[in-house]
Amino acid sequence: MSAALAAASPGCRGALVLVADDEPNIRETISFILEMEGFQVACAEDGEDAWEKIVSLRPRVVLLDAMMPRLDGFSVCRRVRAGQATAGVRIIMVTALGQRADRERALAAGADRYLAKPFDEEELLQAIRELLAHSREQ
Amino acid sequence: MVQFDNQYRQVKLKIVYYGPALGGKTTSLQYIHRITDPQRRTKLYALNTASDRTLFFDLLGIDLGRIRGYRLTLQLYTVPGQVQYNATRRAVLAGADAVVFVADSQRSQASANRESFANLFDNLAANNLDPDSLPLVLQYNKRDLPDVFGRAELEAELNRLGRPAYDTVATTGDGIIEAFAAVTEATVRSVGERLGIASQPEAVRRLIDNVRLAMDPLLPGRQPGSVEAPTVLRPASAATHLGGDELVAEAVRANVAMTDLNAQLDRLSQELARRVSQLRAVAEFTRAVTLTGAPEEVARAFLERLLVELGAPCGSLVLLGAGGELLEVQRRGLADDPLARAGGEGSPAALVRDSRQPYAVHIPDLEPSQILASPWLEEMSGIELQSGLMVPLVAHDQLLGLATAYAGAGRAAFTEEEIELAGVFAGVAGTALDGARSWRQLEDMNRSLEQRVHERTRELAQALERQRSLADQLEVRNAQLEEANRQLQELDRLKGDLLHRVAHELNTPVTSIRTAARILSKYSELPAEKAARFVGIIQQDTERLTGLIASALEAAVLGVAAGAADARVVGITELFKKVLAPLRGELGDRAINLQVRVASGLAQLRGDAAQLEAAVRAVLKNAIEFNRPGGSITVTVRPVRRDGGAFVEIRVEDSGVGIPADDLPHVCDAFWQGGNVLTDKPRGLGLGLAVARRVARNHGGDLEVTSVGGSGTSVSLLFAAGGGEAA
Numbered sequence: 001m002s003a004a005l006a007a008a009s010p011g012c013r014g015a016l017v018l019v020a021d022d023e024p025n026i027r028e029t030i031s032f033i034l035e036m037e038g039f040q041v042a043c044a045e046d047g048e049d050a051w052e053k054i055v056s057l058r059p060r061v062v063l064l065d066a067m068m069p070r071l072d073g074f075s076v077c078r079r080v081r082a083g084q085a086t087a088g089v090r091i092i093m094v095t096a097l098g099q100r101a102d103r104e105r106a107l108a109a110g111a112d113r114y115l116a117k118p119f120d121e122e123e124l125l126q127a128i129r130e131l132l133a134h135s136r137e138q
Numbered sequence: 139m140v141q142f143d144n145q146y147r148q149v150k151l152k153i154v155y156y157g158p159a160l161g162g163k164t165t166s167l168q169y170i171h172r173i174t175d176p177q178r179r180t181k182l183y184a185l186n187t188a189s190d191r192t193l194f195f196d197l198l199g200i201d202l203g204r205i206r207g208y209r210l211t212l213q214l215y216t217v218p219g220q221v222q223y224n225a226t227r228r229a230v231l232a233g234a235d236a237v238v239f240v241a242d243s244q245r246s247q248a249s250a251n252r253e254s255f256a257n258l259f260d261n262l263a264a265n266n267l268d269p270d271s272l273p274l275v276l277q278y279n280k281r282d283l284p285d286v287f288g289r290a291e292l293e294a295e296l297n298r299l300g301r302p303a304y305d306t307v308a309t310t311g312d313g314i315i316e317a318f319a320a321v322t323e324a325t326v327r328s329v330g331e332r333l334g335i336a337s338q339p340e341a342v343r344r345l346i347d348n349v350r351l352a353m354d355p356l357l358p359g360r361q362p363g364s365v366e367a368p369t370v371l372r373p374a375s376a377a378t379h380l381g382g383d384e385l386v387a388e389a390v391r392a393n394v395a396m397t398d399l400n401a402q403l404d405r406l407s408q409e410l411a412r413r414v415s416q417l418r419a420v421a422e423f424t425r426a427v428t429l430t431g432a433p434e435e436v437a438r439a440f441l442e443r444l445l446v447e448l449g450a451p452c453g454s455l456v457l458l459g460a461g462g463e464l465l466e467v468q469r470r471g472l473a474d475d476p477l478a479r480a481g482g483e484g485s486p487a488a489l490v491r492d493s494r495q496p497y498a499v500h501i502p503d504l505e506p507s508q509i510l511a512s513p514w515l516e517e518m519s520g521i522e523l524q525s526g527l528m529v530p531l532v533a534h535d536q537l538l539g540l541a542t543a544y545a546g547a548g549r550a551a552f553t554e555e556e557i558e559l560a561g562v563f564a565g566v567a568g569t570a571l572d573g574a575r576s577w578r579q580l581e582d583m584n585r586s587l588e589q590r591v592h593e594r595t596r597e598l599a600q601a602l603e604r605q606r607s608l609a610d611q612l613e614v615r616n617a618q619l620e621e622a623n624r625q626l627q628e629l630d631r632l633k634g635d636l637l638h639r640v641a642h643e644l645n646t647p648v649t650s651i652r653t654a655a656r657i658l659s660k661y662s663e664l665p666a667e668k669a670a671r672f673v674g675i676i677q678q679d680t681e682r683l684t685g686l687i688a689s690a691l692e693a694a695v696l697g698v699a700a701g702a703a704d705a706r707v708v709g710i711t712e713l714f715k716k717v718l719a720p721l722r723g724e725l726g727d728r729a730i731n732l733q734v735r736v737a738s739g740l741a742q743l744r745g746d747a748a749q750l751e752a753a754v755r756a757v758l759k760n761a762i763e764f765n766r767p768g769g770s771i772t773v774t775v776r777p778v779r780r781d782g783g784a785f786v787e788i789r790v791e792d793s794g795v796g797i798p799a800d801d802l803p804h805v806c807d808a809f810w811q812g813g814n815v816l817t818d819k820p821r822g823l824g825l826g827l828a829v830a831r832r833v834a835r836n837h838g839g840d841l842e843v844t845s846v847g848g849s850g851t852s853v854s855l856l857f858a859a860g861g862g863e864a865a
Contacts (some may be wrong), residue, residue, distance in 0.1 A: 096645045115644075117642075118649040
């Protein structure tokens, strides 16, 4: 899917995506791409930070790294699903290990999608757009 | 006239000593009394005048023993010799079974003898006694005096019937016993015919033997004592012997009855005394046998007591078991006891076994089949045994044994009292023996029970011990299993953690590199500074990956090369220069103050330079990584001794967060990192300390970590002073 197509999707333009990862290089590269594709982007550098920003910014989609200081991604995910105001936030869980157990764990915690590092940026964008389209249909 | 006394089961044989006055009748009786076994006779009673002459009669009773259940007693009477007492004489003579006529041998007494002899025949006729069948014995007395008739003259004058006659001296006793024995024998024979025992000559002979034995002054313990004055009784009847015949006869009868009663009384009191002494003996015996515990001791005590009480020099005891089998034989004064052994039909032993009653045996009467011959008889002949007594030991109707006692020659057969006593003894001994045997059985049972209880207890204790030991082993095994399980779980967890960390460490830079590269290729119109930034990210993370791969390779190489330390001289200053150079930037960034102190005189150590550098670098990187910004690191290099060996120690102390006590054992494990795998930011692959320890061990030393959580960690690298050739 091209950037033009993504930009053409009216529901996607301007949607807020939260990138939660403790690696600054990851945050920097991913948020740059998302911005280039027309999304609004916020960043969080650990689990607590991510939870606070989810509550305060209400992002449409969260890119949530599983391994983060202070609060791990799985826990953040469970909190999001438990909270009434946050339950509708779409979550893409990112782990360093593409194992089936991690995938199941992520989905069990309430994640909508699951990506294993290293992921392809097209893969990521596709997942975000699908989630946004799905949520709009609802 | 034989008198049967059914009340006392007594047969009285009356022998009257007849003769002229002062002829020696009373003196003869006194002598007989004097030498007779006191057990077998009554007192000598006299019913005298004031002038000490016989008024009515003298009376002496002598026990002959039993026959057919009746006790045979001789009653010896004298009559008054004076002519004027004829009525008394006639009355005394009434019912006589035999007469001893005591003649005075002095010539001066010829007419007195003649008159008295004629008077005897008159009175016999008056009493309806037949002189031809009545036993009559003559004593020619006073043969020691001068001026006496010759024997032939006396025979011709007095013994025309040709009866047995004896020369006697009553004052010394000469001939008295012979005359008495002769009249007794004749009396017993005569009476025996009437009692129907004449056909049993042995029984008659035994009675006579008993008389002899009762009177033999030569027997041991039977030395005649001094002459005993007769016991004088006051006549019971006031009637004078000078009165009419009827009156005199009445008076005599009354006095006989009274004397008889007196004798009876004496007998009874003697009997009583005997019974008391018997009871005492029985009591003592009972005490003796019941106080001895073991059956053998009871048997021994019984035999010894029995022989003592019976005055028997020898005897034996055969003990039988429940099935009649022979258990034990005890003997006293005998090498063998064929009487006890001979148990054939009709033998004394068989009779006792069957009847369970004591049995007295007159040994000379026994048939040869009733005893066994040979050594025993020879032995017997030495002590001339006359009488045996066999006694059964019985308890609960079971024959436990058979005791035999023998009386030596020179004593009469066992008396009724002795037999009775032996029976009582045997009864007591039987009961005691039975009790002792039962007790022993109980004791045996108890002992065996105790033994079994003891064995069972020991078995139980052993079983318990085995069980305990098994339980202990199980517990140990269980603990081992739990520990193994825990380690497995830990390993599993470590494996998972390791995968996550390694994946995270490797995949995170790969992700940024890839994304940055995609940005650079995708957005060609990027401003220059932005493009430079992404190139910088690519370079940064590429270096990071390179470092990770290098340290993994280093760990792999060092791990495989365990022990292969190349020993060369390494200068300490050079070592630290090389190690610290790449770390300066990081130290500066975090404002960590590092000091290195080397002990004076210590300039170099031996080892593999590359390995030593890697080890020191790993420890220092940890100290930097886990330190706080603005913290300090102190490195001390000095020689130390551990367990007798010389080492060079490189100690690195930091002021960092420290290591919790639980984590200390793991800090050297490869890929191990403290904290939570999900939330703690990984710092490398966790290989540093594992590499450092490997190097230390390769150099004959080790790595030591001490830490207090929150206040820093101290890591000591120890290298053998010689360079570790020994390792």
